Amino acid sequence: MQQxxxxxxxxxxxxxxxxxxxxxxxxxxxxxxxxxxITHRGRNKLEDLGLFISGIFRLLWLSIxxxxxxLHCHMSxxxxxxxxLTFVMIAKIFSNxxxxxxxxxxxxxxxxxxxxxxxxxxxxxxxxxxxxxTLSDGWKEYVKEISGRDVSVINNxxxxxxxxxxxxxxxxxxxxxxxxxxxxxxxxxxxxxxxxDYHLHLCGAGxxxxxxxxxxxxxxxxxxxxxxxxDKQKKSELLHSCSVMILPAYNEGLPMTLIESMGSxxxxxxxxxxxxxxxxxxGYSGYLVEPGNVTQIRDKLEFVLSKPKxxxxxxxxxxxxxxxNFTSQVILPKxxxxxxxx
Numbered sequence: 168m169q170q171x172x173x174x175x176x177x178x179x180x181x182x183x184x185x186x187x188x189x190x191x192x193x194x195x196x197x198x199x200x201x202x203x204x205i206t207h208r209g210r211n212k213l214e215d216l217g218l219f220i221s222g223i224f225r226l227l228w229l230s231i232x233x234x235x236x237x238l239h240c241h242m243s244x245x246x247x248x249x250x251x252l253t254f255v256m257i258a259k260i261f262s263n264x265x266x267x268x269x270x271x272x273x274x275x276x277x278x279x280x281x282x283x284x285x286x287x288x289x290x291x292x293x294x295x296x297x298x299x300x301t302l303s304d305g306w307k308e309y310v311k312e313i314s315g316r317d318v319s320v321i322n323n324x325x326x327x328x329x330x331x332x333x334x335x336x337x338x339x340x341x342x343x344x345x346x347x348x349x350x351x352x353x354x355x356x357x358x359x360x361x362x363x364d365y366h367l368h369l370c371g372a373g374x375x376x377x378x379x380x381x382x383x384x385x386x387x388x389x390x391x392x393x394x395x396x397x398d399k400q401k402k403s404e405l406l407h408s409c410s411v412m413i414l415p416a417y418n419e420g421l422p423m424t425l426i427e428s429m430g431s432x433x434x435x436x437x438x439x440x441x442x443x444x445x446x447x448x449x450g451y452s453g454y455l456v457e458p459g460n461v462t463q464i465r466d467k468l469e470f471v472l473s474k475p476k477x478x479x480x481x482x483x484x485x486x487x488x489x490x491x492n493f494t495s496q497v498i499l500p501k502x503x504x505x506x507x508x509x
Contacts, residue, residue: 171200176241179209182423193495230261237264243271264509265296272418302421303442324498327430328403337365340409342424345373350415357464359385406431411471417458429489432482452485
């Protein structure tokens, strides 16, 4: 009987949606039947409640009609945890196989600040699914520390669009949600202090009004282009035309934008949070600044835009790491092994 995989996760713009779409586009489900259950979009609470309830009924219907499903839950934290707990419990009633795939950059903080009952439910979920998968060795160690379970590690990946580089010498690229956690306000304050010429491209959305207000307050209107969320082609064009990609985040797992940048051979400035230090070593495969340190962000941007000789070797090292760890050819067989064991 053909395996039927049910992917459960958000369709809000960002990492998880990109991951699921990548699996679909790159053939992970070619030998299986695949259904995607969208349980969240993040636009408004009423819509998300409707998606959650409809997702429950769809899973019940699929479980009644199919003798064996593999439920692949893409989980972060907060509401995402409670939604995935619900779906896993339903799947277990029908003896379906269950996989939880942890993406959440703030999962550690979420777990540490929950009450005992919520923590016990999180640990129950980790220990009672057929496979629990993290994005890095650091996350694996943390999950084992809180639950006792030795879980699997499968990196995210991106197959980049190959284009001829056409670098604009002073262009800076930011790819991410317009929220404090991504460091966008620190970036804007750092740019306001820069002593060299530059142009900043902001790709994303979120707290748009706050971002626009700060751009105006800092007198950066002529220095910043706000693109909103961009499609894959436009993103690739910017990755190949800008001189540096910066993500000065406070919390992360292993950001898709970081992987894309490494594959596009654009130097990266980011922070040593989450799994990032496992792939970015300062001065070797990219550059690191401390979260919230506006002066460091300014100085590192000015350094990279000055085009030091080491940039060529830094981007080459990052590209080598990307090819060895973050392409579909490397990652998709690992998921097939997980599915085959379920």
